Every structure is written in C-alpha cells, then in structure tokens.
Amino acid sequence: xxxxxxxxxxxxxxxxxxxxxxxxxxxxxxxxxxxxxxxxxxxxxxxxxxxxxxxxxxxxxxxxxxxxxxxxxxxxxxxxxxxxxxxxxxxxxxxxxxxxxxxxxxxxxxxxxxxxxxxxxxxxxxxxxxxxxxxxxxxxxxxxxxxxxxxxxxxxxxxxxxxxxxxxxxxxxxxxxxxxxxxxxxxxxxxxxxxxxxxxxxxxxxxxxxxxxxxxxxxxxxxxxxxxxxxxxxxxxxxxxxxxxxxxxxxxxxxxxxxxxxxxxxxxxxxxxxxxxxxxxxxxxxxxxxxxxxxxxxxxxxxxxxxxxxxxxxxxxxxxxxxxxxxxxxxxxxxxxxxxxxxxxxxxxxxxxxxxxxxxxxxxxxxxxxxxxxxxxxxxxxxxxxxxxxxxxxxxxxxxxxx
Numbered sequence: 001x002x003x004x005x006x007x008x009x010x011x012x013x014x015x016x017x018x019x020x021x022x023x024x025x026x027x028x029x030x031x032x033x034x035x036x037x038x039x040x041x042x043x044x045x046x047x048x049x050x051x052x053x054x055x056x057x058x059x060x061x062x063x064x065x066x067x068x069x070x071x072x073x074x075x076x077x078x079x080x081x082x083x084x085x086x087x088x089x090x091x092x093x094x095x096x097x098x099x100x101x102x103x104x105x106x107x108x109x110x111x112x113x114x115x116x117x118x119x120x121x122x123x124x125x126x127x128x129x130x131x132x133x134x135x136x137x138x139x140x141x142x143x144x145x146x147x148x149x150x151x152x153x154x155x156x157x158x159x160x161x162x163x164x165x166x167x168x169x170x171x172x173x174x175x176x177x178x179x180x181x182x183x184x185x186x187x188x189x190x191x192x193x194x195x196x197x198x199x200x201x202x203x204x205x206x207x208x209x210x211x212x213x214x215x216x217x218x219x220x221x222x223x224x225x226x227x228x229x230x231x232x233x234x235x236x237x238x239x240x241x242x243x244x245x246x247x248x249x250x251x252x253x254x255x256x257x258x259x260x261x262x263x264x265x266x267x268x269x270x271x272x273x274x275x276x277x278x279x280x281x282x283x284x285x286x287x288x289x290x291x292x293x294x295x296x297x298x299x300x301x302x303x304x305x306x307x308x309x310x311x312x313x314x315x316x317x318x319x320x321x322x323x324x325x326x327x328x329x330x331x332x333x334x335x336x337x338x339x340x341x342x343x344x345x346x347x348x349x350x351x352x353x354x355x356x357x358x359x360x361x362x363x364x365x366x367x368x369x370x371x372x373x374x375x376x377x378x379x380x381x382x383x384x385x386x387x388x389x390x391x392x393x394x395x396x397x398x399x400x401x402x403x
Contacts, residue, residue, distance in 0.1 A: 236312030
C-alpha cells in the first residue's frame, strides 16, 4: 500500500531560502539523541508496502514494519497520525517497533527485546500455582500472579486465552519471566502526567467511587489519579449517609477544587456539593428575625448546638440562649443529637449564611425578667431603631401585662 508523499515536499514555487529557514527552525530546540528501548511519540509521514515512515524528531526518519499491524489497523492509518512506539535500533537507521509479536520471536529475539526493554506479545494459555503460562516460540513464558495486573486482579478467565504485551523481567535458559503490570504502570504514569497537566480548579470531571473513609470518599479520575471528596463536600445536608449517596462503583460528576503535587504524588480534591443547588438560594423570610421555627439538633459543640432548619440550612443555638432558668455548662445538659426543638430566630443574615437561634427568647415571661436580661436584650431610648427577638418577646409581655 503506497500513498503519495507530494503533500509533504516543499512546493516548487517556495523559495529555497524560505524552506531552509523552516528546516532550521525545526531543530532550534535542544536535540535529544534516541536510545534503544525509548518509548516515543512518532508521526506517520509515509505509508509503504513493507514499512511506515515515521517522523521521530531527529534529522532522519524512522521506520516500523507494517507486519506489526493488523490489516484493519493498516486500513485506518493516515499520514499525520501519531503512534506510540519503541526504539528498536539506532545504528544503520532508526528502526521502531510497537512491541515484538509472538510469530516473529525466537529465544535470541527475546534476549534482544529484554536488553532493549521492548515489550513482547504473548497469549496467556493457562494458570499454575504461582501464576500464568504464556505461549512464546522457543521459550516458556511465565507471569507471576502479582505481575498480571495492577490494582484488583480479575478472575483467571479474564486473562486466559487473551493476548497481551509483557515486559521481560528475566531469562533463565528457556524460561522467560514476564510482567504485564510493569507495562500497565508505565502507561498509567504517562496518563497520570497528562491528566495532572489538564486538571484545573473548577473543572467538572466524571469519576468512579472507589472507597469510603470517615473523612470523605475517594473517586477515580482515571490515569491512576484519585481525588478526595471531603465529607463536607458530599452534600449540603450534613446528616446524609455518604455510603448511600455514593455507592462504591457508581460513576458521578464532580467539580475539581484543588490540584497539587506533594512529595511527587498527585493530591486532588473535589466536590459533589458544589454541583447541587445551594439551599441558601431558596431561603426566604420564613427565617426572619422574630420568627419561631422548628430545628433538629445535628451537631453538638462545647459552645452550643447546630440545628438543621431546612435541608442544608443550619442555625446556631448558643449555649447562653438555651435556658432562661439556669446557666448551662454543656449543651448536653439540655439537648442531644436528633432532638427537635422550637426556637426563635435572633439573627438572619443570608449573605453570610448565618442564622442565630434562641430557646430563651421563647421562655421569657414578664415576671422572669431581671435587670441583666433587660440590659442585654431591651434596647434603650438612646439606641437606634431595631429590636432583637428576645426584646420583642419582652415588649409583648409588657404590653400584655398592661391590658
């Protein structure tokens, strides 16, 4: 199969000087010599019957035999396609390889592949006590169980009868020890580097849930890159069970919130919550100052309790606002998680996502008002207009007493 290369030659009307300038500019960067075993990206610049002509960024092209491709693969190849290949030879021309195939192998070829670091292709024919057997011409291929895959190993039926590429670890006589995991790790590392270069804060990515911890859930972004969704970023509603919202194996969309590399390892954080509707956007005057609302205790702190007033909307009931009858040393003296109580809204600031609550304001009666309570909650004549919830309750109690 031959294809015309005229489109890759300089136009006849192009001035020689201009073409020379372009040629020189192609080597303006630092020149890198190729070594046997290097894995590189090469561009097809010509397709012949026996080989492909490949641009490898050198002053001469490389070639790769067409018999390393299936007929269907050859039909799909086009000039300009970029392939990942291995350098098999650099003397007397640059020879490339996708990986040595079984039909072209013998023991000497296997030794050459091992020395050059070029993968070989073989068919998994069976399993024994220590691993898997691989058909190789003129040799006995063996893959330890630990070297057949990365991550969770599949059932033997997922490997037996299939053809894979392997890295040669060792050759002893006619016994060849192989590793598929080594190649998968190399591919994963390349994918990880590419993905880390692409990831940006604010991106929305598809991910698969792989693990749950007390502090959050881990998702797989692909290419060996995992992201942590902190527990607080899973849902706007604090009481939701992460294992129910994010079953292991489920595919979800997440927003990337942080991308960094620490000690050579990627560190990525993501959020599911930010892709959901913010419940504070629908908060209305139902939580206006002075309103009585019902809340459920969802979090206890030494200084008070957080009450869920609506899904994703919480308010703080400070310990000093829990009782008008006695001074509490701990919120647990009066409340426990899951309790539902009526409270009065004393501060409502949607812009700051802040709601302050009081049980004391609902319990105030005229006869219970002491000087300290009056001084704290009742506005003086010198204060600007404005009335807290407790002040309102005191005023209403006074008005009722006068009737």
